[in-house]
Amino acid sequence: MxxxxxxxxxxxxxxxxxxxxxxxxxxxxxxxxxxxxxxxxxxxxxxxxxxxxxxxxxxxxxxxxxxxxxxxxxxxxxxxxxxxxxxxxxxxxxxxxxxxxxxDCEPDTxxxxxxxxxxxxxxxxxxxxxxxxxxxxxxxxxxxxxxxxxxxxxxxxxxxxxxxxxxxxxxxxxxxxxxxxxxxxxxxxxxxxxxxxxxxxxxxxxxxxxxxxxxxxxxxxxxxxxxxxxxxxxxxxxxxxxxAYLDSWSAKRREAASMYEHHLHGIGGIVLPKHRNDESHVFHLYIVRVESEVRDKLRKQLQKKGILTAVHYPKPVHRTAAFSYLPYDEGTFQNAEKYAEEIISLPMNISVTEEQIGQIAQEIQAVLGKVQV
Ligand SMILES: Cc1ncc(COP(=O)(O)O)c(C=O)c1O
Incomplete structure (x- = not known):
């Protein structure tokens, strides 16, 4: 798939x-x-x-x-x-x-x-x-x-x-x-x-x-x-x-997010996004977190199965070459720095299906299950 x-x-x-x-x-x-x-x-x-x-x-x-x-x-x-x-x-x-x-950013949101x-x-x-x-x-x-x-x-x-x-x-x-x-x-x-x-x-x-x-x-x-x-x-x-479609598309994205929550619930080693249960999140991206040591392995495994993922973003701004002039050493923004190593953006769009989300969850479980044994 x-x-x-x-x-x-x-x-x-x-x-x-x-x-x-x-x-x-x-x-x-x-x-x-x-x-x-x-x-x-x-x-x-x-x-x-x-x-x-x-x-x-x-x-x-x-x-x-x-x-x-x-x-x-x-x-x-x-x-x-x-x-x-x-x-x-x-x-x-x-x-x-x-x-x-x-x-810095808040934990989990x-x-x-x-x-x-x-x-x-x-x-x-x-x-x-x-x-x-x-x-x-x-x-x-x-x-x-x-x-x-x-x-x-x-x-x-x-x-x-x-x-x-x-x-x-x-x-x-x-x-x-x-x-x-x-x-x-x-x-x-x-x-x-x-x-x-x-x-x-x-x-x-x-x-x-x-x-x-x-x-x-x-x-x-x-x-x-x-x-x-x-x-x-x-x-x-x-x-x-x-x-004219935006509200219905936002609803689809929120539905996809609930499906992720349902299918990923209970899998060890993955942190799901924290959000209010209202319309304040339109899930432009669906971000989960795993241990930094397994992040890239998990992404590779998913890619092998045709599941594309991304990282938003691999480096916080103060760790980029462009903004190294800012007066912030490594360790200044501990959440932002830690999460940059752990986050994965899973497929999120108006056409992703429950079947696909179920399969993505199975693949994630297979990789994380092995890592934890
Ligand atoms: C948070 C944020 N700010 C600003 C921008 C800049 O938008 P654009 O790519 O249209 O210049 C983006 C787009 O990627 C963004 O995600």
């Missing part, structure tokens, strides 16, 4: 005919940058997330970078985020000229430790970026109030959590801004690169709209030095079509 790790090709087949029609229409009109397909998706996404504004940009990394720039963050400032995030979160901070300040983030705040802190990692939301109910009092922006890195909601609030609607990646295998994925920012601040939205388009919303009116980072209309068409 072969089990897909993610399934953007399955999602493509679902929207294929309508997407091709939309692209043909673009071709007839000759509108290949901007246009109503982009504004239409932006307004639908804003409505879905529950913010006044959604701004399409080139990718999720730019979404974070342009948001920080839009907030006026630069040299001399500090921005706090999690040591175990995808590198893009920290790249975005770095390129503004601000100093990335890292904190792998989410940013909110108390450590608060403790890391200095007079230079301008923003905290909680990362809704693997599709699970950081509980921001208290942090947003705390940060507002101190004039610190909360930028939700929602790249992995499109469609997640906690206490009726969507990921990307709680902080000052939400940043999304529409990379093809994300929960709301385009057919190429894409990204978006959600915010209810009209002033922030207005600056970001200028930054993404050479410093002005109107052609040749360059009010500030800007960039070129726009959401492609062909991607916007795909995203608007997929948005």
């Amino acid at each position: 072969g089990v897909l790790f993610s399934s953007p090709q399955v999602e493509f087949e679902i929207i294929r005919d309508k997407w091709l029609e939309g692209v043909a229409e673009l071709g007839r009109k000759g509108v290949f940058v901007g246009g109503t397909s982009v504004t239409s998706f932006e307004s639908k996404f804003a409505q879905y997330i529950g913010t006044g504004q959604a701004i399409g940009v080139g990718n999720g990394t730019d979404a974070l970078y342009l948001t920080l720039k839009g907030l006026g963050i630069g040299p001399g400032d500090e921005v706090i985020t999690a040591a175990n995030t995808f590198i893009a979160t920290v790249e975005a901070i770095h390129h503004t000229g601000a100093m990335p300040v890292l904190v 792998y989410l940013l430790n909110v108390e450590q983030a608060k403790a890391a705040v200095t007079t230079r802190t301008k923003a905290i970026i909680p990362v809704h990692l693997y599709g699970q939301m950081v509980d921001l109910s208290e942090l947003t109030v705390w940060a507002e009092k101190r004039n610190i922006a909360i930028v939700e890195d929602s790249a992995q959590a499109a469609g997640a909601r906690m206490n009726g609030q969507m990921a990307g609607s709680i902080g000052t801004a939400g940043c999304f990646s529409y990379y093809p295998d994300k929960n709301l994925g385009a057919l190429g690169d894409g990204g978006g920012i959600t915010t209810s601040s009209n002033s922030l939205a207005s600056v970001i709209k200028k930054l993404r388009n050479h410093g002005g919303e109107v052609r040749y009116q360059h009010e500030i030095p800007g960039f070129n980072s726009r959401l492609d209309p062909m991607q916007a068409i795909a995203l608007e079509l997929k948005l």
Whole structure:
């Protein structure tokens, strides 16, 4: 058997005919940058997330970078985020000229430790970026109030959590801004690169709209030095079509997670993810942990059986060559460092079946059973 790790090709087949029609229409009109397909998706996404504004940009990394720039963050400032995030979160901070300040993650949920983030705040802190990692939301109910009092922006890195909601609030609607990646295998994925920012601040939205388009919303009116980072209309068409399916796809992912819980329950030597039983986790990824000595052996065995797995991510940010300049020695973030050696991402997508999950569990049991004897 072969089990897909993610399934953007399955999602493509679902929207294929309508997407091709939309692209043909673009071709007839000759509108290949901007246009109503982009504004239409932006307004639908804003409505879905529950913010006044959604701004399409080139990718999720730019979404974070342009948001920080839009907030006026630069040299001399500090921005706090999690040591175990995808590198893009920290790249975005770095390129503004601000100093990335890292904190450790919680055990078992792998989410940013909110108390450590608060403790890391200095007079230079301008923003905290909680990362809704693997599709699970950081509980921001208290942090947003705390940060507002101190004039610190909360930028939700929602790249992995499109469609997640906690206490009726969507990921990307709680902080000052939400940043999304529409990379093809994300929960709301385009057919190429894409990204978006959600915010209810009209002033922030207005600056970001200028930054993404050479410093002005109107052609040749360059009010500030800007960039070129726009959401492609062909991607916007795909995203608007997929948005209609997003809640049902999130439900499928949650069902797959319950099946994993059922089938993996009781197998010795494996740690399952901890989560609330609500819609605050949309399982972009399904992460389990095993002893570091068996992790790579287990992955190899699964691969032999056609079961693809991954590691998100093999190194915490401060252990990468790119960010070795940060003042954190090995051992600084003990959870992030330990888990990087132990985590495995199992197949998770909208088409994985109970039969496949049962087989994956059997293979895992076979390997871990042998190791433990
Ligand atoms: C947590 C996180 N932040 C940011 C990004 C950056 O998004 P993109 O790849 O679209 O630039 C990603 C995407 O992989 C991500 O997972």
